[in-house]
Amino acid sequence: MNNFGTRELDVVVIGAGQAGLSAAYHLRRSGLEPDRDFVVLDHAPRPGGAWQFRWPSLTYGKVHGMHSLPGMELTGADGSRPSSEVIGAYFEAYERRFDLRVHRPVEVKAVRDDEGGSGAVPKPGSDAAPEAGRRGGRLLVESSEGTYATRALINATGTWDRPFWPLYPGQETFRGRQLHTAGYPGPAEFAGLRVVVVGGGASGTQHLMEIAEVAAGTYWVTRRPPVFREGPFGEDQGRAAVAMVEERVRQGLPPQSVVSVTGLPLNDAVRRAREAGVLDRLPMFERITPDGVAWADGRTVEADVILWATGFRAAVDHLAPLKLREPGGGIRVEDTRAVRDERVHLVGYGPSASTIGANRAGRAAVRSVDRLLSGVPA
Numbered sequence: 001m002n003n004f005g006t007r008e009l010d011v012v013v014i015g016a017g018q019a020g021l022s023a024a025y026h027l028r029r030s031g032l033e034p035d036r037d038f039v040v041l042d043h044a045p046r047p048g049g050a051w052q053f054r055w056p057s058l059t060y061g062k063v064h065g066m067h068s069l070p071g072m073e074l075t076g077a078d079g080s081r082p083s084s085e086v087i088g089a090y091f092e093a094y095e096r097r098f099d100l101r102v103h104r105p106v107e108v109k110a111v112r113d114d115e116g117g118s119g120a121v122p123k124p125g126s127d128a129a130p131e132a133g134r135r136g137g138r139l140l141v142e143s144s145e146g147t148y149a150t151r152a153l154i155n156a157t158g159t160w161d162r163p164f165w166p167l168y169p170g171q172e173t174f175r176g177r178q179l180h181t182a183g184y185p186g187p188a189e190f191a192g193l194r195v196v197v198v199g200g201g202a203s204g205t206q207h208l209m210e211i212a213e214v215a216a217g218t219y220w221v222t223r224r225p226p227v228f229r230e231g232p233f234g235e236d237q238g239r240a241a242v243a244m245v246e247e248r249v250r251q252g253l254p255p256q257s258v259v260s261v262t263g264l265p266l267n268d269a270v271r272r273a274r275e276a277g278v279l280d281r282l283p284m285f286e287r288i289t290p291d292g293v294a295w296a297d298g299r300t301v302e303a304d305v306i307l308w309a310t311g312f313r314a315a316v317d318h319l320a321p322l323k324l325r326e327p328g329g330g331i332r333v334e335d336t337r338a339v340r341d342e343r344v345h346l347v348g349y350g351p352s353a354s355t356i357g358a359n360r361a362g363r364a365a366v367r368s369v370d371r372l373l374s375g376v377p378a
């Protein structure tokens with residue numbers, strides 16, 4: 001990796017997961033050339049986006065509803081292989097086929113407004129958040145290989161880098177092991193142990209079903225009673241779930257995961273686990289003790305491990321200097337455009353945080369960037 005000082009480009013894409021690669025594909029189709037007009041930067045060591053870090057027992061066969069990237073189908077994959085390998089190899093072939101030239105590992109540390117640069121829109125008090133629609137001038141993308149001065153940014157950094165750990169009283173006193181889905185190594189390490197799994201989403205149920213096979217005991221704790229969904233997930237339900245998250249983002253609230261509002265699919269494995277009592281759920285505990293967890297009514301459970309399957313938040317800390325957040329804590333986005341800065345597009349964020357959503361957002365962001373670069377009003 002060579003450090004080049006500052007380079008000017010039309011577009012920088014941060015992140016080479018599903019959303020970033022979809023954007024890069026559409027940038028190429030719109031006539032832009034990698035390394036001349038745009039770059040894709042990713043801090044992970046290999047192709048695959050967040051999939052490369054998912055636990056080995058999450059085989060490709062266990063992944064539901066993975067959509068291929070635009071322009072190249074993923075076909076004939078062996079369902080018994082880890083999804084990290086299958087999708088990693090697919091993304092690698094995709095990057096090669098479309099010559100996307102992803103720069104990796106390159107960390108983006110911060111994105112700032114080039115206020116001193118030519119064409120920057122003057123702002124009334126430099127510390128104040130922009131009211132709406134900053135548009136002109138360049139953005140400075142500070143990365144581990146140097147600074148890019150870009151006219152548009154497509155942020156596709158996903159959520160994997162920001163695991164969410166809720167805080168409970170007594171957490172620091174626990175003598176056992178605590179870990180998050182982001183560090184889940186597969187079930188083998190939990191053989192013979194008593195494990196509390198916290199979280200009512202798909203990851204929590206998958207962890208439980210695996211760990212219950214080898215552990216001395218498992219306990220499932222969720223804030224709300226889980227909702228199991230019979231039959232396939234219809235298009236109407238999908239649209240309704242996406243619309244709900246979209247509305248939150250429009251209001252400037254932190255997005256909820258689309259998957260969290262779709263319910264848990266009731267497949268054969270889940271049915272068997274429910275019959276065996278593995279998915280009998282307990283309400284949220286009140287506090288953590290040195291030996292386990294305790295409820296307000298005096299009940300306690302002794303545990304060796306607490307596994308937090310409590311989800312992720314958008315990994316957008318590097319955008320903080322742009323002050324895009326609303327008082328509600330989220331970034332207001334319309335289509336894929338940040339309302340406070342029209343040069344910034346967020347893909348794979350909120351309503352587009354699924355493989356199909358990421359594909360569509362990549363295309364929509366490139367359309368919007370094309371308009372911005374040619375000076376057409378948004």
Ligand SMILES: Cc1cc2nc3c(=O)[nH]c(=O)nc-3n(C[C@H](O)[C@H](O)[C@H](O)COP(=O)(O)OP(=O)(O)OC[C@H]3O[C@@H](n4cnc5c(N)ncnc54)[C@H](O)[C@@H]3O)c2cc1C
Pocket residue numbers: 014015016017018019020041042043044048049050051054063064065066067106107108109156157158159160161203315318347348349352353354355356358
């Ligand atoms: C366990 C699990 C299972 C899932 N299963 C499904 C499923 O079956 N079907 C489905 O549709 N969706 C599924 N999802 C959701 C799905 O993974 C995502 O919606 C989609 O793949 C995310 O793509 P992305 O490009 O937005 O993010 P990611 O794949 O996370 O890519 C983001 C990229 O940005 C890079 N990056 C982040 N920060 C920086 C930075 N500061 N500088 C440089 N690079 C950076 C990362 O290295 C990463 O490569 C699942 C999610 C999880 C957690």
